[in-house]
Amino acid sequence: MSVDGPAGQPFRTIMDVARGILEPAGGVDAFRASSLRSLVADAASLEAMIRRGNPLVYSVATSRVPRGAGEIGFAVTSIEPGRVGSEFFMTRGHVHQRPEGEVYVRLSGAGGVVLRRGSVTRWVELSDSCVLSIPPGWAHRAVNVAAEPFRFLAVYPADLVNDYRAVEAAGMGARIVAARVGYRVVAADGLDLAGPSGSRTRPAGFVEFHAPPRRRNRP
Numbered sequence: 673m674s675v676d677g678p679a680g681q682p683f684r685t686i687m688d689v690a691r692g693i694l695e696p697a698g699g700v701d702a703f704r705a706s707s708l709r710s711l712v713a714d715a716a717s718l719e720a721m722i723r724r725g726n727p728l729v730y731s732v733a734t735s736r737v738p739r740g741a742g743e744i745g746f747a748v749t750s751i752e753p754g755r756v757g758s759e760f761f762m763t764r765g766h767v768h769q770r771p772e773g774e775v776y777v778r779l780s781g782a783g784g785v786v787l788r789r790g791s792v793t794r795w796v797e798l799s800d801s802c803v804l805s806i807p808p809g810w811a812h813r814a815v816n817v818a819a820e821p822f823r824f825l826a827v828y829p830a831d832l833v834n835d836y837r838a839v840e841a842a843g844m845g846a847r848i849v850a851a852r853v854g855y856r857v858v859a860a861d862g863l864d865l866a867g868p869s870g871s872r873t874r875p876a877g878f879v880e881f882h883a884p885p886r887r888r889n890r891p
């Protein structure tokens with residue numbers, strides 16, 4: 673939970689990218705394997721992982737920006753390397769309760785974001801100096817596809833409210849799973865959409881597809 677900074681006063685924060693922490697810090701929220709219950713495809717592997725020690729999946733280091741209206745908050749998310757079955761470690765995923773956007777700035781590691789609005793799902797890779805704009809109304813879930821922590825800076829309205837239930841109920845429309853080399857984007861119906869170089873019809877790192885009609889979309 674965040675600790676408020678000095679209201680109305682400018683202040684600076686140092687990002688320790690190597691460790692995924694902020695100084696001064698607001699707080700750090702840790703999400704272990706048990707936080708992914710009902711979200712992964714391979715529930716049996718997840719339960720086995722929880723029994724073996726319930727490892728850390730990701731953490732969110734929050735700034736000291738006050739949560740008041742008009743304030744711009746920021747946080748560093750670190751997703752650990754790992755998989756549940758073939759599915760790469762990921763954040764729980766949420767949509768903002770109010771129509772508010774967010775910006776992700778990749779800091780280190782390799783990963784991307786699954787985004788969904790209605791029947792449309794997108795996968796966007798974040799590498800090098802990528803900055804991702806998440807418009808209002810898009811659910812989003814970040815995924816680590818490599819063997820080191822994937823870290824990114826999120827910038828958002830400080831008083832936003834995250835809705836996790838929509839993702840728990842409907843999924844994101846796609847999963848990111850291990851391939852012989854790299855990863856694959858797998859849609860709700862099991863269709864293999866793209867390898868690490870992206871789809872054949874879009875620029876690398878950008879995949880868009882629509883949920884199949886008249887089928888429940890809960891990957």
Ligand SMILES: [Fe+2]
Pocket residue numbers: 766768774812834
């Ligand atoms: Fe968000």
